[in-house]
Amino acid sequence: MDTGASSPEKQDKENLVGVKSKGLGVCGWILFSFVLMIITFPISIWMCLKIIKENERAVVFRLGCIQADKAKGPGLILVLPCIDVFVKVDLRTVTCNIPPQEILTRDSVTTQVDGVVYYRIYSAVSAVANVNDVHQATFLLAQTTLRNVLGTQTLSQILAGREEIAHSIQTLLDDATKLRGIQVGQVEIKDVRIPGQLQRSMPAEAEATREARARVLAAEGEMNASKALKSASMVLAESPIALQLRYLQTLTTVATEKNSTIVFPLPMNVLEGIGDLSYNNHKKVPNRT
Numbered sequence: 302m303d304t305g306a307s308s309p310e311k312q313d314k315e316n317l318v319g320v321k322s323k324g325l326g327v328c329g330w331i332l333f334s335f336v337l338m339i340i341t342f343p344i345s346i347w348m349c350l351k352i353i354k355e356n357e358r359a360v361v362f363r364l365g366c367i368q369a370d371k372a373k374g375p376g377l378i379l380v381l382p383c384i385d386v387f388v389k390v391d392l393r394t395v396t397c398n399i400p401p402q403e404i405l406t407r408d409s410v411t412t413q414v415d416g417v418v419y420y421r422i423y424s425a426v427s428a429v430a431n432v433n434d435v436h437q438a439t440f441l442l443a444q445t446t447l448r449n450v451l452g453t454q455t456l457s458q459i460l461a462g463r464e465e466i467a468h469s470i471q472t473l474l475d476d477a478t479k480l481r482g483i484q485v486g487q488v489e490i491k492d493v494r495i496p497g498q499l500q501r502s503m504p505a506e507a508e509a510t511r512e513a514r515a516r517v518l519a520a521e522g523e524m525n526a527s528k529a530l531k532s533a534s535m536v537l538a539e540s541p542i543a544l545q546l547r548y549l550q551t552l553t554t555v556a557t558e559k560n561s562t563i564v565f566p567l568p569m570n571v572l573e574g575i576g577d578l579s580y581n582n583h584k585k586v587p588n589r590t
Contacts (some may be wrong), residue, residue: 360390
């Protein structure tokens, strides 16, 4: 009796449930959604419209796929709620400050070098789709490239050729980050720190180098002067009177600078000529008397 009484009640409940489940149907739900969209349109439209600045671009993912090959913006863009997800990308130049890196140069000198890298994103789609964190990846790559390039140079080359080294680092970074939508604009080496003991020895080395160069230059000057004197002596040997003219020219030059008594040698033939002239004059005087 209990099972018979309970079965009609269960059937009534099942019939009621069936009526509730078949209440709206597909067309009803579509009509209900349309009415809901019309009612909430003034509020939901503001959630769909997004403003992108002039220096930004938006990469839109619709159901997980990139909406277009080119990023959207600047200006007003439409984003569908619950379907689209967008990522903003800043296109301005980014300054990447490389902290001091301890580097062992080719001539076995330990130095600390720091620098700065300027880069910008020129392809927002590549920067979002090809790498997880484009700024962190560029920062780590700049550190590694700086250590690798400076490790192949000597200390003197690093100190004297900063511009060439910075240009080579910029070329390597630009080639490596091209697929990520990054363009490296400039790389600069800010400071090169060397040990204190080496700082004290470098002036002594530079002074010794300058002294050696000065001695070489002095020796070269003496050699050139001796060659010039040899050529002058050969010219004077061809004409003995030229030597007398040189004496007179030297006397004139010295006399114009300062007044002093100058004693200079004369050739013996000049003195003999003067003696003969005085002797002849002495003999001629008695004859006249």
